[in-house]
Amino acid sequence: MNSLGTKVALVDDSPVFRNGIHEILRLWGYEVVLTAINGKDLLRQLTTANAPDICITDINMPVMNGYETIAALKEKWPGIKIIAFSITNNTCEEMQAIQAGAHAFVSKTGSIIELQKVLQDMQQPAGI
Numbered sequence: 001m002n003s004l005g006t007k008v009a010l011v012d013d014s015p016v017f018r019n020g021i022h023e024i025l026r027l028w029g030y031e032v033v034l035t036a037i038n039g040k041d042l043l044r045q046l047t048t049a050n051a052p053d054i055c056i057t058d059i060n061m062p063v064m065n066g067y068e069t070i071a072a073l074k075e076k077w078p079g080i081k082i083i084a085f086s087i088t089n090n091t092c093e094e095m096q097a098i099q100a101g102a103h104a105f106v107s108k109t110g111s112i113i114e115l116q117k118v119l120q121d122m123q124q125p126a127g128i
Helices: 015-028 039-045 066-076 091-100 112-123
Strands: 007-011 031-036 054-058 081-086 104-107
Touching: 007 015, 007 039, 015 031, 015 112, 031 039, 039 054, 039 066, 054 066, 054 112, 066 081, 066 091, 081 091, 081 112, 091 104, 104 112
Parallel strands: 007 031, 007 054, 054 081, 081 104
Antiparallel strands: none
């Protein structure tokens, strides 16, 4: 499959989820430049050489949760677009993620097509 040229970071404490989404992203043409088990692991690995265009982060993780991860990325890496991803389909959790600085929220219980659409929308230039 053709590469889209979009680099993605994937943060989730579940190896099954991380590996599954990693494979789906690869099949869709995204380049997964790093994976991490929590926000602290992501920030430890993140450099200017491997900085992604988009970061997909779980909300509920040990050590450094998704809200803390989103806030840290917004402060230190403001150019990275952030998708909050959670097993819950909770409006309160979605609002909290957006308030922390996420650009979008996708429920893990929804269709994988929802994630694909959000990723595609994030690649569009502003104003389109």
